[in-house]
Amino acid sequence: MMQRIIFSSLLFVSTTAFAADGILQKDCAACHNLTGPAAQTLKEAWAKKGPGLFYAGNKYRQEWLVSWLQKPQRIRPAGMYYGDHIKPGPKGDEIDTSTLKDHVVLTKADAATVAAELMKLKPHDDLIAKEKIEPGAISKDEGEKVFDKFWGCMACHLIEPGYGGFSGPELYTAAQRLQPEFMASFIRNPQAWEPKTWMPNKEVSNGNLQKMVHYFEVLSKETANAQ
Ligand code: HEC
Ligand code: HEC
Structure with a gap:
């Protein structure tokens, strides 16, 4: 009996990890570096579509990740590269918010599994x-x-x-x-x-x-x- 409980809980853990990895690869990897290393050339840095997440476990508070992924709010006021989202205004440069896209939103359950998976990434x-x-x-x-x-x-x-x-x-x-x-x-x-x-x-x-x-x-x- 005991053996069976251990076996089924192991199975549960590994399937959730698998699900999170699936979400990360399918829905996130196109814009986020999940494996490292960081951009080594300016060209690579400017081409980034989102901040690197490969050191997420060294960087974020897990509870923040869980809530932000369900309700993302802008962190970089002018996007990843501000030069792409600036227009001239009467008082100097202004942010052209019409060119900024909304972030992907996750359900509560997916946010929790993805956050737990991201917190394991600790290369630093x-x-x-x-x-x-x-x-x-x-x-x-x-x-x-x-x-x-x-x-x-x-x-x-x-x-x-x-x-x-x-x-x-x-x-x-x-x-x-x-x-x-x-x-x-x-x-x-x-x-x-x-x-x-x-x-x-x-x-x-x-x-x-x-x-x-x-x-x-x-x-x-x-x-x-x-x-
Ligand atoms: C179309 C590109 C794109 C996709 C797809 C995408 N993101 Fe993002 N993500 C961004 C951008 C751009 C930012 C920066 C937002 C800001 O600063 O306001 C960001 C920010 C974040 C942040 C905050 C990082 C920080 O340090 O500020 C997290 C966490 C995050 N994304 C996780 C995810 C996860 C998990 C997925 C997949 C479910 C995902 N993203 C899918 C583009 C994307
Ligand atoms: C020339 C512009 C510039 C100046 C000046 C600057 N920063 Fe930054 N800072 C950035 C950029 C850009 C990032 C994002 C890092 C990246 O991904 O390249 C950043 C990231 C950060 C972060 C991490 C935030 C996050 O969400 O990832 C902190 C904390 C920070 N800066 C604090 C400071 C402090 C304190 C100073 C003064 C000593 C400072 N910065 C001066 C541009 C600047």
Whole structure:
């Protein structure tokens, strides 16, 4: 009897993994790199139709993946490559939202299986292991100073809807989406994750790096409260 229970639960696990892999290959692989390595040339980087997901397990919070896949909301305000979605406006460049497509939506069950499968993809445990997030708090004002004035990060990132630059992903939900160690590691050395990213390595000091991670937590709490 016992043997039978073990056998059937094993079978269950492997069929769900198989189903998720089926969805990933069938519905996601056309736009997302699921196997790595990251784009090694600018040409490859510009041709990307979606962000790489092959280090998803090192990057995302699983519960965020499950909910976002059921109700995807825009993260890169001007798409994967902003140059493709910009039009001139009276006050300078504007985002041409008519050229941006809506993301595929998954059912609750599929979102859960796909998220669990994505969380297994962890080729960069070594980079994550180098990060230690120290407990701490920061006021929004001080966070803004570090993020914007000291390091100029706002040139490419929104810190609230419609406020900031739009060539990078918005960061007002970063702490809801991303693991803190990933945020720290990506800021420390963006090229270790994406060799051809246009985010510069600004050699942010460890103290300021910790402050930025705490700042993203403040922003995300505020965003969550406003929703
Ligand atoms: C037609 C191309 C396309 C397909 C097909 C597609 N995606 Fe995406 N995906 C995108 C783009 C473009 C983005 C960036 C959206 C944004 O920044 O607003 C994205 C973003 C994401 C993100 C957030 C990543 C991040 O770091 O910001 C996840 C997770 C994701 N997709 C998972 C999936 C899964 C799972 C599937 C299959 C069920 C899928 N996608 C199918 C194009 C696609
Ligand atoms: C020149 C534009 C630019 C500047 C300046 C910049 N970034 Fe970025 N950043 C990007 C782009 C583009 C990405 C997306 C990474 C990729 O896939 O290439 C990114 C990604 C990130 C991510 C990961 C977000 C995600 O959803 O994947 C964090 C966190 C981040 N940046 C923080 C910062 C901080 C902190 C600074 C200042 C020290 C900064 N950035 C400066 C362009 C920029």
